[in-house]
Amino acid sequence: MKPVIAIDGPAGAGKSAVSRRLAEALGLRYVDTGAMYRVVGVLADRQGVDFADAAALAALCERLDLRFEDRNGVLRIVANGQDLTDAIRSAAAGQLASKVSVVPVVRERLVALQRAMAAGGGVVMEGRDIGTVVLPQATVKIYLVASAVERGRRRAAELNARGDAADVDQITRDIEERDRRDQGRSHSPLRPADDAVLVDTTTETVDAVVVRVRALVAARSSSTP
Secondary structure (H helix, E strand, O other), X not given: OOOEEEEEOOOOOOHHHHHHHHXXXXXXXXXXXXXXXXXXXHHHHHOOOOOOOXXXXXXHXXXXXXXXXXXXOEEEEEEOOEEOOOHHHOHXXXXXXXXXXXXXXXXXXXXXXXXXXXXXXXXXXXXXXXXXHHOOOOOEEEEEEOOHHHHXXXXXXXXXXXXXOXXXXXXXXXXXXXXXXXXXXXXXXXXXXXXXXXXXXXXXXXXXXXXXHHHHHHHHHHHOO
């Protein structure tokens, strides 16, 4: 069976960049679970759904047709026929994702979908509870961390590259608030799995982290009967 790699960590720790590069290097499928929560948050906001209305959020999830599509080497996220790739990458979308992710029924519905995507192996899945909840039997579990200041700087650089204004201090405060919300929620809180390998990316390049993770995957795969 092909390996199942779980990569978790807080916002801005480098999960997406590392996971994509790793999946490409190993010829595995890449699944961004954070994008799934962002999609639900953005759709709920656009449709005027009350974030305190669990039944309405559950209905939204039931109607969700979500696909990750590779278009000329660019990963696009399409939900109910709408390309939401750009919409879900805003700072506001991140806050919306954090709000819907604390609703148990939303997590239950999306976790079921994520497990179905990983069935059969051959996947690199990133998120905040992959190693602890979604795929506890993953071949390799990685938990990425980085200082809040560095994560804020990275996010601001991404926004600036897209031509969007970015206040580094405000973004850093938002990240710290999201950390508190994600770590403090009662359902699937953000934390490393007991058997996860912690990697601090504060001063590491993406390439360096990928090299480290590939070595871990190779070692774990060779030791698996």
